[in-house]
Amino acid sequence: MAYLKSPLQQSVVISDIYTFYYHELSKTFSFPGESHNFWEMLYVDAGRIEIFAYDTSFIMNQGDFLLLKPDVFHMSRTADQLAPNSVNISFECDSEAIKLFENRVISLNDQERNLLAEIVKEGFSTFQPRIDTCPESQSGVLRRIDAPFGSEQMIKTGLERLLIQLVRRIANPQNNKLSFPSKEHKENDLIEQIKTFMKENINLSFSLDQLCSSVNIGKSQIKDIFLRRTGIGLQQYYLELKIIEAKSLIREEQYNFTEIAEKLGYGSVHYFSRRFKQETGMTPSEYAKSIKSRF
Structure with a gap:
């Protein structure tokens, strides 16, 4: 044939x-x-x-x-x-x-x-x-x-x-209306609740207990759903969220590095600088200079 x-x-x-x-x-x-x-x-x-x-x-x-x-x-x-x-x-x-x-x-x-x-x-x-x-x-x-x-x-x-x-x-x-299966729709809502909780508590240390209490779900289940839906763990996402906010505050030039460290709940400006470099490859000062050199 x-x-x-x-x-x-x-x-x-x-x-x-x-x-x-x-x-x-x-x-x-x-x-x-x-x-x-x-x-x-x-x-x-x-x-x-x-x-x-x-x-x-x-x-x-x-x-x-x-x-x-x-x-x-x-x-x-x-x-x-x-x-x-x-x-x-x-x-x-x-x-x-x-x-x-x-x-x-x-x-x-x-x-x-x-x-x-x-x-x-x-x-x-x-x-x-x-x-x-x-x-x-x-x-x-x-x-x-x-x-x-x-x-x-x-x-x-x-x-x-x-x-x-x-x-x-x-x-x-x-x-235009999206039709999600019930489980997927609920998980999408949960992810948004988690992200909102983290943004609202970005000045604090990450607490899985408080997060679970806020969204009313168990630890194992919340970690599994978040990792499966986003490809990243809860703790790492929270650390990256802090760095994103730190970058934004640096670019807005309203606060010095010590004030930014305090706003984001870092124990000291030295710890903030160390974490920032681990995540970005640059110190906060180097990042600020790179922003100004672009434009």
Whole structure:
């Protein structure tokens, strides 16, 4: 019997990547503007950013997604004098479908944010530096020699999947509501409760007993669910959350290192500095200098 092959249809194809950045911006960040002949994705992971593009200015809030089409002049700067974080990925795509994103800011839902988080995590393992510490380069991405097998393809397919899901949501607004299985929905709610508890108690030492009491669940179960859903342990997530907050406070330049250490519940500024360097590879002073040297 002869079999006929059927080429798979490809509705969105990303052929090349130009830049892949996770930006930790200063409170005074201001980008004078540029245009280029490829698509650029901007996602605000924390804070607010003011954008000028498509002949108008607008504010992007945490969770907002924007895709800038080729040759559109765009500028950006920090809004509200707070230090924001953003994801910037630029790429080549000739697919007709993504023209739907022109002049459109989209607030990502939980499913889309999780997918983008997977893409960023893969990018951390694939390209360097993990967090940018120098101005953007026009020489392309810097590949890590220890990148996991197939990591660039994972980024490509992840981005394509994200764009396809967004096209579907925009084109079919009546299907926007997500239907989670009951167990998955409950676990998502639990993860959000855990993260909220940690943020509200970021100035204290981590207490598993207090966390379990707050969300009304046992120790073994909470550790299992959190690790399975996030890929990281509770203690490590809490330590990383403290470092993220420390970075934000350093960039906002309102407190000295001793005050930041106190606000985040570190026993001393020396312990804070040591933990900061263990997590980031830089001392707080070196991190502050790297921020100022970028812009």
